[in-house]
Amino acid sequence: xxISDLSRSTGVPVPTIKFYLRERLLPxxxxxxxxxxxxxxxxxARLRLIRALTDVGKxxxxxxxxxxxxxxxxxxxxxxxxxxxxxxxxxxxxxGDEPPERALGVVEDLGWAVxxxxxxxxxxxxxxxxxxxxxxxxxxxxxxxxxEAALDVARVDVAGVPQADPQEAVRYVxxxxxxxxxxLLALRRLAQQHxxxxxxxxxxxxxxxxxx
Amino acid sequence: xxISDLSRSTGVPVPTIKFYLRERLLPxxxxxxxxxxxxxxxxxARLRLIRALTDVGKxxxxxxxxxxxxxxxxxxxxxxxxxxxxxxxxxxxxxGDEPPERALGVVEDLGWAVxxxxxxxxxxxxxxxxxxxxxxxxxxxxxxxxxEAALDVARVDVAGVPQADPQEAVRYVxxxxxxxxxxLLALRRLAQQHxxxxxxxxxxxxxxxxxx
Numbered sequence: 103x104x105i106s107d108l109s110r111s112t113g114v115p116v117p118t119i120k121f122y123l124r125e126r127l128l129p130x131x132x133x134x135x136x137x138x139x140x141x142x143x144x145x146x147a148r149l150r151l152i153r154a155l156t157d158v159g160k161x162x163x164x165x166x167x168x169x170x171x172x173x174x175x176x177x178x179x180x181x182x183x184x185x186x187x188x189x190x191x192x193x194x195x196x197x198g199d200e201p202p203e204r205a206l207g208v209v210e211d212l213g214w215a216v217x218x219x220x221x222x223x224x225x226x227x228x229x230x231x232x233x234x235x236x237x238x239x240x241x242x243x244x245x246x247x248x249x250e251a252a253l254d255v256a257r258v259d260v261a262g263v264p265q266a267d268p269q270e271a272v273r274y275v276x277x278x279x280x281x282x283x284x285x286l287l288a289l290r291r292l293a294q295q296h297x298x299x300x301x302x303x304x305x306x307x308x309x310x311x312x313x314x
Numbered sequence: 315x316x317i318s319d320l321s322r323s324t325g326v327p328v329p330t331i332k333f334y335l336r337e338r339l340l341p342x343x344x345x346x347x348x349x350x351x352x353x354x355x356x357x358x359a360r361l362r363l364i365r366a367l368t369d370v371g372k373x374x375x376x377x378x379x380x381x382x383x384x385x386x387x388x389x390x391x392x393x394x395x396x397x398x399x400x401x402x403x404x405x406x407x408x409x410g411d412e413p414p415e416r417a418l419g420v421v422e423d424l425g426w427a428v429x430x431x432x433x434x435x436x437x438x439x440x441x442x443x444x445x446x447x448x449x450x451x452x453x454x455x456x457x458x459x460x461x462e463a464a465l466d467v468a469r470v471d472v473a474g475v476p477q478a479d480p481q482e483a484v485r486y487v488x489x490x491x492x493x494x495x496x497x498l499l500a501l502r503r504l505a506q507q508h509x510x511x512x513x514x515x516x517x518x519x520x521x522x523x524x525x526x
Contacts, residue, residue, distance in 0.1 A: 147449065154444040160405065184510045188503045193372065193496070205500075214508035222507065226500035232366040233493045237359065238486065240497065247470040248494075249501050251463035256505035258459040277448055279506070282460075283499055284405070284441035285452065288417075289461050290498070291400045291434040291491065293468035296426035298396045 105131070108141045112149045119149065127152055127167060154281055161280075165191075169280075173273045184275050189221040191280055195228045202227035212249050255286060317343070320353045324361045331361065339364055339379060366493055373492075377403075381492075385485045396487050401433040403492055407440045414439035424461050467498060 109116045122128040128148055131139030151173075155166045169191070201218035205227035209216055216223065233240055240248070259278060264270045321328045334340040340360055343351030363385075367378045381403070413430035417439035421428055428435065445452055452460070471490060476482045 150447040150449075154448045157440075157444065185507055188507065209504055209508075214504060215511045216504050216507045217511075220504070220507060222500050222503040225496060226504065228369075229493070229496035229500055232369065233490075233497065235362040236366045236489055236493065237362075238490055238493065240494075241474075244470050244474065248467060248498055249505070251466045252498060252501035253505045253509075254463045254466075255460060255502050256509055258456050259502075259506055260509045262453075262456065274450065275506075278445075278450055279503065281441070281445045281448065281450065282452075283502075284437060285445065286460055286464060286498070286502070287495055288434050288438035288441055289464035290467050290471075290495075292421055292426060292428050292432070292438065293461070293465045294471055294487075294491070295397055295400065295428045295432060295434065296421075297465075297468055297472045299427045299429075 103141050104138070105141065108145055108149065111146050112153070114149050114153060122149070122152060125163065125167075127163070127170060151277065154277070169276055172276055185217050185220050185222075188279060191276070193225065195221070195224045197221065197224050204230060208245065208249075315353050316350070317353060320357055320361065323358050324365070326361050326365060334361070334364060337375065337379075339375070339382060363489065366489070381488055384488055397429050397432050397434075400491065403488070405437065407433070407436045409433065409436050416442060420457065420461075 103111070105116055105119060108114075109119055119128065123130060128145060131141040131145065133139050152166060152170075155161045155169060156163070161169070172186070202223055205223045206218055208226065208230075209223065230240060259282070262278070263274055315323070317328055317331055320326075321331055331340065335342060340357060343353045343357065345351050364378060364382075367373045367381060368375070373381065384398070414435055417435045418430055420438065420442075421435065442452060471494070474490070475486055
């Protein structure tokens with residue numbers, strides 16, 4: 103297909119596609135003439151991935167490039183590769199030389215085996231400090247409930263990893279980590295709203311529920 | 315305390331504190347002389363809240379101002395107030411006039427009662443579209459697992475709402491929604507790493523586990 107068709111298939115404007123080509127986020131098409139090139143379904147898939155990472159993942163282009171590099175050059179979804187993939191993803195958090203003691207303690211109390219050098223431990227540490235700072239510390243009961251829910255979600259995540267194709271597996275881990283996060287967060291907010299509304303006289307068909 | 319003590323207590327540099335004062339994010343101190351003012355624990359708490367929202371919540375100042383307005387002027391944690399609080403929080407997602415059909419359908423299938431005008435429904439719709447676009451659609455089983463986990467977390471969240479002070483309750487909902495999200499996401503990533511590592515010979519004491 104021509105670049106105009108690629109634009110139509112993906113909803114990405116032609117100038118933006120040309121920008122991604124210049125930036126080498128999108129591989130070049132197959133040249134058919136001096137000024138024409140043909141694009142295929144691989145280009146459509148790559149464009150959709152870029153848009154998902156920028157629009158939903160809210161990643162700057164430099165991070166998108168980083169993620170695409172991991173996807174393109176990824177090995178199998180080994181523990182190391184998964185950790186490296188997580189380390190490459192936003193959010194960027196302050197990072198010390200030694201593993202953060204409290205976050206490491208939390209994970210050890212849970213009996214989870216993770217690399218003490220993982221950036222995700224710093225993500226946890228930063229988040230725990232923040233809720234403490236504003237006077238809303240995580241109680242042990244709350245932490246246990248959060249961890250249990252996180253483990254339930256992670257079990258489904260891990261079970262879904264494609265086994266056949268190692269590169270597809272890394273793509274799944276990277277993309278799935280970033281793009282499923284907003285799903286989980288949206289569902290948490292909606293569940294909160296449901297539970298608050300649940301106090302109204304006739305749940306689950308509360309006053310705000312539309313007729314069908 | 316003086317502004318220098320306020321800076322020491324919170325780790326926020328004096329020029330930044332002056333900026334927050336000028337922007338009226340922080341209420342003025344109690345003037346003791348033409349060029350001096352005294353600050354109290356209320357200022358310490360407010361500064362920590364601002365920093366948590368900017369550093370962990372990654373909110374731009376305009377959003378911080380919006381959240382602080384809700385906290386300051388909040389009514390009780392009614393379903394409407396919770397919905398309004400969620401609507402005011404990041405992420406900003408594209409928003410149509412009609413409720414998004416698919417997200418609304420998901421929530422109805424779950425039996426959750428939420429306001430069809432909720433921004434969180436658009437957050438869910440956008441996230442579901444994104445995973446579909448990149449060829450990783452949410453299977454019904456996965457959606458069910460995510461929803462169950464979200465509900466478990468929301469139950470703990472809602473149970474923790476302070477009952478005595480309505481303003482404190484709204485503060486809890488707003489701040490807790492934003493600041494607990496990174497805790498949940500960090501735990502999900504760590505749980506994934508644990509489960510991948512779990513394939514190694516001796517879980518849960520895997521090879522990456524530090525000695526104690």
